[in-house]
Amino acid sequence: MKLQTLTPYCIVVCLGILCGCSSAPVEKDSALSNNITRQDVSNALQQVRSSQAYILQPGDLVDIKVYMEDNMDRVLRLSGNGTVTFPLVGNIKLSGLTLEQAEQKLANRLTEYIRQPQVSMLVKEYGNKTVYVLGQVSRPAAIQIPPEKQLTVLEAITSVGGFTDIANTSKVRVLRVEDGKQKTIDVDVSQITKQGNKSMDIALRPGDVIFVPQSMF
Numbered sequence: 001m002k003l004q005t006l007t008p009y010c011i012v013v014c015l016g017i018l019c020g021c022s023s024a025p026v027e028k029d030s031a032l033s034n035n036i037t038r039q040d041v042s043n044a045l046q047q048v049r050s051s052q053a054y055i056l057q058p059g060d061l062v063d064i065k066v067y068m069e070d071n072m073d074r075v076l077r078l079s080g081n082g083t084v085t086f087p088l089v090g091n092i093k094l095s096g097l098t099l100e101q102a103e104q105k106l107a108n109r110l111t112e113y114i115r116q117p118q119v120s121m122l123v124k125e126y127g128n129k130t131v132y133v134l135g136q137v138s139r140p141a142a143i144q145i146p147p148e149k150q151l152t153v154l155e156a157i158t159s160v161g162g163f164t165d166i167a168n169t170s171k172v173r174v175l176r177v178e179d180g181k182q183k184t185i186d187v188d189v190s191q192i193t194k195q196g197n198k199s200m201d202i203a204l205r206p207g208d209v210i211f212v213p214q215s216m217f
Helices: 008-013 038-049 099-110 153-159 189-195
Strands: 026-029 061-066 074-077 083-086 090-093 119-125 130-135 141-144 172-178 181-187 209-212
Touching: 061 083, 061 099, 074 083, 090 099, 099 119, 130 153, 153 172, 153 189, 153 209
Parallel strands: 130 209
Antiparallel strands: 026 181, 061 074, 061 119, 083 090, 130 141, 172 181, 172 209
């Protein structure tokens, strides 16, 4: 597997989130913090994986099952044009659809061959342009970096509905794998939003994980 495409398992294993804040993005070696645990991130990633709101993208690896038709179960990767080749129906485009929409589309195509087919679909691996926004945000999610455009920390957080009321906006962490090593970058988002310090709003890379911790009262 390429480093820039991290499975949730790999992200949890390599998790390194450090405490502390600074006036500029600070890159550190991996380590566990006192108030953010591997279980926190594991739970958040599981929530993202099971989300029906995720929009399928080219490069995603999907596990497709048809109830009572075990011989049709497939693990397929969406091609560059967003299609997969499935038994009986041939090529079918799934990119741009939610999991629920993709399940229904495939089920509709299968009705020509199977009586009342029930299709279930799970994303096993996200495409190379994916970043994860987890923790105290409105809708934890895996999102795509737009083609030919940068996506910053603040833009990613805004795209999932912003912070919750109990988010610690001054201690946001970006987990990144670089040259085979796990590193974290501390980002004080409050300086971006309240003081206009745009130098804090770093560009994200494929596979990055943004984690927003809870404020400690």
